[in-house]
Amino acid sequence: KQEVTQIPAALSVPEGENLVLNCSFTDSAIYNLQWFRQDPGKGLTSLLLIQSSQREQTSGRLNASLDKSSGRSTLYIAASQPGDSATYLCAVRDFGNEKLTFGTGTRLTIIP
Amino acid sequence: KAGVTQTPRYLIKTRGQQVTLSCSPISGHRSVSWYQQTPGQGLQFLFEYFSETQRNKGNFPGRFSGRQFSNSRSEMNVSTLELGDSALYLCASTSALGSTDTQYFGPGTRLTVL
Numbered sequence: 001k002q003e004v005t006q007i008p009a010a011l012s013v014p015e016g017e018n019l020v021l022n023c024s025f026t027d028s029a030i031y032n033l034q035w036f037r038q039d040p041g042k043g044l045t046s047l048l049l050i051q052s053s054q055r056e057q058t059s060g061r062l063n064a065s066l067d068k069s070s071g072r073s074t075l076y077i078a079a080s081q082p083g084d085s086a087t088y089l090c091a092v093r094d095f096g097n098e099k100l101t102f103g104t105g106t107r108l109t110i111i112p
Numbered sequence: 113k114a115g116v117t118q119t120p121r122y123l124i125k126t127r128g129q130q131v132t133l134s135c136s137p138i139s140g141h142r143s144v145s146w147y148q149q150t151p152g153q154g155l156q157f158l159f160e161y162f163s164e165t166q167r168n169k170g171n172f173p174g175r176f177s178g179r180q181f182s183n184s185r186s187e188m189n190v191s192t193l194e195l196g197d198s199a200l201y202l203c204a205s206t207s208a209l210g211s212t213d214t215q216y217f218g219p220g221t222r223l224t225v226l
Contacts, residue, residue, distance in 0.1 A: 044217040099168050102155035
C-alpha cells in the first residue's frame, strides 16, 4: 500500500528566500507524481507533474525533482513571495491506477 | 475551456439524512475521481469512474456511492449521514485512462453534518 509523507507539516520563511518542500513515498512503482497547491477552503491547483521517467520539471519559480529509486521528490520555490503562502500537497499515482495517494501537506507561510 | 465544476458549493445536513453531490468534468474528459478531505485524515480517494463504470473504489463504507452518466458528469451520494462525514468533497477529471495528463480538480463541495 502506497504511503506518502511530507515533512515539515508547516514552514515559515521570510519573503525573498528560496525554499524546499519534501515528499517521500514508499512504493517506487509509480506512474507519476504531482505537486498541488491548496488555498484555504479551496480546491487543488496543479503546479507540476513529473512522469516516472523524468527527473525534474520546471515552471517559472518552481522546480520539482523526482528520485524514484529513493522514493523522494522535492519542490523548490525560488525567491518566495507572500502570494506563495498556501498548503502544498504532493500526490503519487501508481501504475495501472487512476487513483492519487496524497501526502498530508506542508503549510507554507511567507512572511513579508 | 471551462474547468471542473461542482455543485452545490456548500451543504448543511443533519445526521441520518442523505445527500447528492454533482461534478461536471472538463469538456472531453471521461474519467472522474472523487476524494474526501478532512483535517484528520487528509485527502482520501473515494472512487473513480470511466465511461459510466466504476473502476476503482477506496476504503469507505457502502453508504458512499456514485455513478457517472453518458455525458461524463458524475454524482456521489452519501446516505444516513454521520457527523464524521463533514468534509470537503473534491472531484477531479482527466482525459482518459492511462493519460499522462494531470488531474484537474474542482473547487469542492463543503458538507457540514449537524
